[in-house]
């Protein structure tokens with residue numbers, strides 16, 4: 001049964017009452033993928049590629065980027081509608097820019113659940129905007145606040161966004177340094193499943209010399225797998241749905257002096273069929289409101305389409321995901337290679353497509 005998303009209903013209610021006002025909708029991963037028809041005078045910025053494609057299909061004027069709001073001039077919008085994100089630095093980044101981008105008497109609308117910190121963000125925003133807090137409860141623990149711009153921004157004490165826009169370098173447990181940033185998967189650590197996959201990759205293939213030809217890192221994140229693969233003589237393609245991930249992955253490949261291609265896609269759907277000798281993947285559990293099984297099937301379906309007939313895909317998944325069963329719908333040869341009690345490693349060959 002489709003769950004009712006009251007926060008999204010609120011977003012749409014505000015967008016549908018914009019009439020002549022120039023409005024910006026900040027749409028992050030919380031946005032459901034069944035995008036309604038476009039609304040006049042509303043522009044969208046979105047950081048997820050699948051949503052960006054859905055927005056375009058539904059006729060919206062939409063940009064895909066990691067909320068690069070600097071590109072928008074001061075005092076350019078009458079209204080900004082934002083359902084708050086999970087990451088505090090991102091929420092602060094958007095609220096700060098909203099104040100800058102709004103015209104005088106323009107309004108920022110914040111929508112979110114108490115458990116997501118909406119009450120705190122609303123309070124901080126009213127301090128930033130130097131206006132009394134105007135908020136109301138919609139239903140259950142869902143709240144909305146409205147913030148009208150009443151002053152110029154020259155003497156503003158901005159919220160701490162930890163330099164959200166900038167990539168930063170971090171040293172991880174393996175002693176290596178990576179470019180990373182808030183807003184992308186596991187941005188402060190190496191995923192244990194991915195580390196397991198890299199350690200075991202030569203064993204999975206039977207021979208490290210098989211790491212060659214055209215290789216795809218499907219759902220590349222900041223590029224941990226890609227950077228490890230870059231030492232082999234391969235033609236590397238890295239793809240992800242998340243704009244921040246693509247920025248970080250490209251920077252990490254440049255850092256190790258590798259000429260890999262970094263491209264946006266929805267689970268690889270925009271890449272050409274039968275292109276890859278090897279695909280490595282640590283698939284996502286969930287994204288927005290999609291369930292893990294829908295996403296897993298999408299990743300497997302695309303992997304089968306993208307692999308060359310004699311190619312091989314190496315996946316790592318959490319122990320509780322029955323990938324070996326699901327994958328049999330897409331591959332004739334599915335092998336469980338290792339299981340460390342937390343993660344399973346599988347090879348998938350002979351695509352059925």
Ligand SMILES: C[S@@+](CC[C@H](N)C(=O)[O-])C[C@H]1O[C@@H](n2cnc3c(N)ncnc32)[C@H](O)[C@@H]1O
Pocket residue numbers: 050185186191194218219220221222223224225239240241242245265266267268282283284285287
């Ligand atoms: C478990 S993480 C693995 C990240 C990276 N490969 C690593 O090992 O650290 C899964 C990745 O899939 C990406 N992702 C989620 N949904 C996606 C989609 N529909 N298409 C492409 N990538 C997606 C996420 O942004 C995330 O970077």
